[in-house]
Amino acid sequence: MSARYVLGVNIGFHDSSAALLRDGALCALVEQERVSRRKHAVGQPPAEAVAACLAMAGIGPADVDTLAIGWDFRQIPLGRNRRFTTDGLRAMLFPDQEDLVMPAVRWVPHHVAHAASAAFSCDTDEAAVLVVDGAGETQSTSIGRFADGEVEILREWPVEESLGFYYNAAAEWAGLGYWGTGKLMGLAAYGRAASGAPVRAVPGGYELVRAPAAQVPARRIASLGPLMAYYPAVAESLRPGFGAFFPYAPREAEEPIAYADFAATVQQGLEEAVLSLATELRRRVDTPVLALAGGVAMNCTMIGVLVRSGLFDRVYVPPVPTDAGVSLGAALVSARECGPFTPTRIDHAYWGRPVTTEAGESAAARAGLAHRRLGDDALARFVAGEIARGRIVGWARGRGEIGQRALGARSLLADPRDRRSLERLNVLKGREMWRPVAPSMLAEHAHELIEGRLDDPSRFMLAAASVRPDARRRIPAVTHVDGSARPQTVHRDTNPGYWALIEQFRQLTGVPAVVNTSFNLAGDPIVDSATDAVDTFTRAKEIDLLVLGDTVVTRGEDDLPA
Incomplete structure (x- = not known):
């Protein structure tokens, strides 16, 4: 057959x-x-x-x-x-x-497709499902049940009540842009939350607190679809609520840090709304597993709150919860x-296109770069030593990750012991200095660095957690201002080459983690092919060396391993 x-x-x-x-x-x-x-x-x-x-x-x-x-x-x-x-x-x-x-x-x-992407993938026969995003056909939030291979939607919230649009609009208000939701989440850690965000938890869920908005014309919906048709009206209806908080006006030239309290307030409102949804879902669906998807599931601070709430014994978010x-x-x-x-x-994210050693050697040769192939053990030892020396490494091996997080297949790596690694990476990538970077850590040693519960989302760097107070001075580059981090737990069976690199770094330094941020520059997607990686390496002189498959690539012969 x-x-x-x-x-x-x-x-x-x-x-x-x-x-x-x-x-x-x-x-x-x-x-x-x-x-x-x-x-x-x-x-x-x-x-x-x-x-x-x-x-x-x-x-x-x-x-x-x-x-x-x-x-x-x-x-x-x-x-x-x-x-x-x-x-x-x-x-x-x-x-x-x-x-x-x-x-x-x-x-x-x-929303059925969103729910299925999580529920079918988490290796369980039954789960409560929660989908939170900007807009589906007519809905923005759904709760449901997964059982017997079927997704049953139990309740929906309309596009006008979109938590995704709420957070997008807040990012725009803070001058970070529609796609700046991750920046807003990072900024929130610097602020103090106040009550009264224009979203509130209510029994059974949540509601946005909106000013009256103009009716969206049916012709506009027909030509543009729900996202582009509804978002401007929802964003406009939230502006009076945003204006109740300091600095009381949308940002133009002011420094973003002035909006830290605003960001913290918006973030707290989102977390309370999602906790209310999860509480209602657990009441309706008596199962210990929550499967979560939708673009809002990229908010790792909120996911961390859900994990620590104990509402569910297990919280699963797939590596690509977005559209x-x-x-x-x-x-x-x-x-x-x-x-x-x-x-x-x-249980891993490596489903994209591969970077092979042969492709890496060809791309390096075309660019006139020095390169040398190493065996697995020698490669891990050499790169770990270079990171421990303070060098920034571009790492592109095997099949690429799916989703917005780099997870050790298309990553920029650095030393977590040196706070200057954060500064150097943010300069390299054209990012704001207040934005954090994340650690990749050996799963079996994560408890040395992180306190409290880690769940499935940590495999995909999708849940914030608290760094142990005694570990914050060991890994300052990946400890955010509020003492949190967004850890990726690395498992030997799903990415043995990356695990071996971090294990070598642990043996050299005593720290079972490296800095890991996505291999891309400002405005670019994460690199995919060997050619993409070489192009980024040649544009970003701050990247000290590049690994493509089993090949080390440098700008000169003197920098190659012996």
Whole structure:
């Protein structure tokens, strides 16, 4: 019996992606931005991501049995657009295949796809599911139940009550931009929260505190979709609430630190709202496992609060909870409908395109860079020694991570013992100085550095935790101003090469962690290919050496290992 392939896609308004399943098992997931090199792939269909997934599986478009889409545009007027006809989908996803007979198409509601991406991937038969994002077809927040391979949505909150839009609008108010939500979260640690944020927890959930807003015209919804149609109205309705807090006006030229108290207040409001949702969900669904997805699940401070609340024994967030993950969720829903299957337990994030040693050597040679191949043990020893000497290392080995966190496949690495590592990396990447960087630490030694509970999200650097007071002077570069860190626990079985590097660093220094931040410069997506890595290395002179597969790359022969 031949294999059955399901291709899942996100063809939404940003973060487009593709995921390929073979008989229900995940083969590959590629985000369009990684291939096109346009951050968030705004307005881009995932044609290049689709081609990359098919190439990794060694198949062509004609081998795909089902196309699963992580939106159901048929529910909204936008679905009448010609882009979503059979011919439109063919042109969008398979632009060089004019004669292709399209596979069957399965439209999966956006929040069902989000929920499935988490629930099917966490290796459990039953879970409570929580989806919190900007906008689905008509909803922004959903709670539900996963059981017997099915996602049941129990309650939804409309787009006008979007917690994602609330946080995006707050980031814009603080002058950090629509995509500056991570910056706002980092800034919040410097402030003191006040009561009265324009979101409040209520029995059974939450509600936004909004001024009356203009009605969104149906024509605008039909032409732009829920994200672009509703966001301006929701943001405008929240501005009076934001203006109640110092500095009482949206930021223009003032330093961001003036908005620290505002950021802390907004963050506290989000955390209280999500805790209220989780409390209601636990009341309705008596299971110890919470599966969480949606763009708001990238808020690691909030996830840390959820983990520590003890409402659930286990909290699972997939490595790609954003809209890029609905390609996976849609494919899983479709595969399940074809009959019983065993979904892939996603306990690592390495499902992207590979960087091989051969590709690294070729890219280095084309750029005129010195390079030398090493064995695994020698590579780990050499790089650990260079980090301990204070050098910044670009690290690109194996298959790339999925999601917005670098997790030891496309990373910039440095010494956590030196606070200047934070400064140097922020300068290198063009980031604000108040933004933190994170540690990758050996899972078996995490308790030496972190106090309290760590759960599944720490595998993907998705939950903040408290650094032990006695460890803060050991790892100052990754300790935030409030004593927190965003740890990644590294497991030998899922990334042995990265684990070996950190183990070598531990043996040299006594510290079982390294600084890990994403391998990219300001405005760029995380590097994907060996060519991307070499290009970034040549532009950023502050990166001291580069590792591509098993090859060390330097600017001169004298810097190569003996």
